Amino acid sequence: MNFSADTRFHRQLFLFNGLLPAVLILIDGWRGKLGANPVEYVTRATGVLTLVFLILTLLVTPLRKIYGWNWLLKQRRLLGLYAFFYGVAHLLTYLAYDRDWQLQTVVGDVYKRPFIALGMFSFLLMVPLAVTSTNAMIKKLGGPRWAQLHRLTYYTAIGGVLHYWAIVKSDVTYPFFFAVIVTLLLGWRVVMSIKKARGAAPRAL
């Protein structure tokens, strides 16, 4: 039996597991089990989930190239959209609880607090990617241009990790963990592109 060909099964599996944390947060919230400070918890959890799904998205290409798991490519869009979904949830908790829906104060806040600016920048980079995630948009833009645009994911991931790093008071264990993973994932791409450039160049000898 060949599971790597069962795209429908993968889709259901990824869809369900991606939504599961959101469902658990809602259930815990309904039961009043989000701890003493639910707002802080939901803000942090949705932020971390955004980073987790960005990393899963960036993991697809290395896994394909190294292990030949090409079937993953068909699920990458879903992973990216989940990163956007949790990013929207993260932004909404900020707007609702940190800003009390006083949207006119957001610009000033971005200006005043560098970590808010980093977060907003990273989120805004995801917007064009979510908008151009449909098949029609891919066709309209054309493969290479679409791929070029979607490299913005790299900057979102870097900005997201810096945003996390800038908010902790002193214990940088988690931001450091995410920074290492993002560095590895982006570093691998740099190494691959250098190798490719060398391979394409005419041999000197």
Place this chain on the structure above:
Amino acid sequence: MKDSSPIPSSEVTPEETFLNRRFFMKSAIWAGSTLATAGLYRSFSPRPEVEDTGTAIATVAEPSLQTTLAADERVNSFTDIAGYNNYYEFSTDKSAVAAKAKDFVTDPWSVQVGGLVQKPRSFDLADLLKFESVERTYRFRCVEGWSMVIPWVGFPLSKLLAMVEPLSAATHVAFETYYDIKQMPDSRYAGIDLPYVEGLRLDEAMHPLTLLATGLYGKTLPNQNGAPVRLVVPWKYGFKSIKSVVKITLMDREPPTTWSLANPGEYGFYSNVNPTVDHPRWSQAHERRIGEMGSRPTLMFNGYAEQVAHLYAGMDLSADF
């Protein structure tokens, strides 16, 4: 090329078995992935299971120092107070401190009081519990922007200081928290230098609102709240209210304090609650009261301006933050 060794029909999996096996595998993947995702999520989500193992402390009534809560302010639940703690020696995760501090040894205990005093001495647990205890319900405002209302049990620090007779040269008081990496293995992730140290000006230390707390909700302190004895300075950000005190030293200069050593641009020596002086990374104008969804305006000196504002007369509080 013709296959010379065709698979005998006896070895071909019957369709029914094949589908069953496939169904079984899919079910296993569903169950496994669901358990893994939920388990991973659960391992990071708060588990506030708090035990109340304290023993009762007798208190005397204090008609002159009634608490000054507004009509809409409620005392926080024991679960909130004992399940959400900043105690970096145990964990930087506020929901995890209670479990990690569970086996912290607080008996025997001794507090060394010395420095510029006439009669240096140490106080053991029994000595501390001999002080006449009072109940004080104070607002507690964390520098991170959340707050609680906590019914402390303790006695004014001034009473202890009076016993050691500070010399006239003494202007400040330094405090130090117990530190033992064996009991606090996660402290290596704290990102701050330990032992934790704090300080007050002598007049702040002698102020009647400044408490050495030995309990809350009428019982001895839970470990995660700073057992067996901690400082409570209700008009300052929570980190000034140092936990599990082992050393009190009278000095003739401002002592170093942990958070201003870690980040002098963000945390000053005074750290009075002040809605008009923002933390560089967030506003201090409002606070989230634990147990409430909306936010409350933060009060000058955490609502104790009437009692303490005179201590800072003539000072620029945005410079001496």
